[in-house]
Amino acid sequence: KKVLHIVGARPNFMKVAPIHKAIAQRGRLSQILVHTGQHYDVKMSDVFFTDLGMPAPDVYLGIGSGSHAEQTARIMIELEKVFLREKPDLVSVVGDVNSTLAGALVASKMGIRISHVEAGLRSFDTTMPEEINRIVTDRLADLLLTPSQDGDANLLKEGVDPSRIHFVGNVMIDTLLASKAQAEKLSTLQELGLTAGNYAVCTLHRASNVDDPKVLGGLLSALAHVAGRMPILFPVHPRTRKMLADQGLSGMLERTPALRLVEPMGYLEFLALTSQARLILTDSGGLQEESTALGVPCLTLRENTERPITVEQGTNLVVGTDPVRISQEADRILDGQGKQGRVPALWDGRSAERIAELYERVLGAGSEELRA
Numbered sequence: 001k002k003v004l005h006i007v008g009a010r011p012n013f014m015k016v017a018p019i020h021k022a023i024a025q026r027g028r029l030s031q032i033l034v035h036t037g038q039h040y041d042v043k044m045s046d047v048f049f050t051d052l053g054m055p056a057p058d059v060y061l062g063i064g065s066g067s068h069a070e071q072t073a074r075i076m077i078e079l080e081k082v083f084l085r086e087k088p089d090l091v092s093v094v095g096d097v098n099s100t101l102a103g104a105l106v107a108s109k110m111g112i113r114i115s116h117v118e119a120g121l122r123s124f125d126t127t128m129p130e131e132i133n134r135i136v137t138d139r140l141a142d143l144l145l146t147p148s149q150d151g152d153a154n155l156l157k158e159g160v161d162p163s164r165i166h167f168v169g170n171v172m173i174d175t176l177l178a179s180k181a182q183a184e185k186l187s188t189l190q191e192l193g194l195t196a197g198n199y200a201v202c203t204l205h206r207a208s209n210v211d212d213p214k215v216l217g218g219l220l221s222a223l224a225h226v227a228g229r230m231p232i233l234f235p236v237h238p239r240t241r242k243m244l245a246d247q248g249l250s251g252m253l254e255r256t257p258a259l260r261l262v263e264p265m266g267y268l269e270f271l272a273l274t275s276q277a278r279l280i281l282t283d284s285g286g287l288q289e290e291s292t293a294l295g296v297p298c299l300t301l302r303e304n305t306e307r308p309i310t311v312e313q314g315t316n317l318v319v320g321t322d323p324v325r326i327s328q329e330a331d332r333i334l335d336g337q338g339k340q341g342r343v344p345a346l347w348d349g350r351s352a353e354r355i356a357e358l359y360e361r362v363l364g365a366g367s368e369e370l371r372a
């Protein structure tokens with residue numbers, strides 16, 4: 001039986017790597033890795049394959065950037081050909097990017113079983129393209145693999161049959177736990193002239209934060225406030241880099257040397273930074289979870305989160321985009337009054353193992369092997 005994995009954008013790689021590895025080690029299913037090429041820069045894609053020890057994709061579609069409709073449609077056209085050729089028994093998609101949605105749409109109309117890893121997350125904000133991707137993908141998937149039990153609750157409320165829902169835990173945390181020791185051996189901090197516990201890390205790439213000059217300018221002023229207290233390392237997503245230039249915000253950056261813009265980083269280098277940071281400021285979904293797993297305080301620069309467990313149990317606080325509020329909450333954390341967190345259930349490094357077992361069970365791989 002054959003599983004076909006789809007990856008496309010940066011946050012997909014660290015989710016698929018452990019699943020691919022677990023299936024390979026167990027040796028009961030064959031598998032094929034398809035990279036849509038939604039992200040194509042070396043620093044947004046290739047470096048993750050090296051860092052995560054993931055084999056090169058079996059199929060690379062080279063789709064690249066475009067409007068949502070163009071990008072999703074191009075991925076669909078190419079995936080259909082791949083599915084016809086490869087005849088997978090299960091298409092496994094992860095997360096909430098356009099490649100995820102495209103894979104689910106194509107597989108559903110071809111009658112191929114679909115598994116969605118990271119199912120059930122909801123921001124309840126349909127102005128986010130990712131929310132639409134999540135809702136539609138979950139509606140189409142046969143197997144809904146949730147990272148936390150709020151995901152189960154959301155799906156049940158939407159009328160999903162409980163037999164389709166499987167709480168497997170957070171597979172991205174498998175990668176984090178497997179990589180942390182290796183990452184902390186790197187000389188990343190020394191090279192950047194930082195000392196552990198004495199700097200902040202920031203990432204921004206959401207359309208709602210970086211496409212509007214007023215919002216982005218406000219966020220930069222909050223970052224300037226934090227940079228008055230400690231250096232901030234800010235690896236800049238290509239989308240954000242472009243917007244900073246287009247919106248004429250570089251003058252503001254030059255006046256704040258402690259806000260240090262760098263190129264996007266590889267997985268291990270970035271983990272070395274986040275795991276030893278004093279504070280993380282981000283609009284990323286994955287980083288909210290990683291900071292909770294690492295026990296590092298996180299301020300989420302958005303109005304909502306699809307990952308409420310990181311707030312209820314973890315170190316995350318959703319603070320919106322008002323510079324005054326962000327600065328106040330950052331001060332509170334830097335003054336030692338931040339909240340404590342704990343690591344949610346099944347963020348234990350064994351999610352990929354549970355997923356591989358489930359795929360074998362669903363595809364009847366175990367019994368076939370017994371008959372052989």
Ligand code: UD1
Nearest residue numbers: 009010011038039040041044065066097098129130238239
């Ligand atoms: C995508 C995901 C988002 C995820 C993010 C992680 C969707 C709808 N969005 O957003 O959920 O959090 O990835 O990074 O799928 N670009 C490059 N090089 C690249 C890739 C992108 O320069 O390798 C630039 C291009 O100008 C492109 C822009 O970034 O137009 C946006 O890329 P796109 O794939 O549309 O979405 P992201 O913002 O990366």
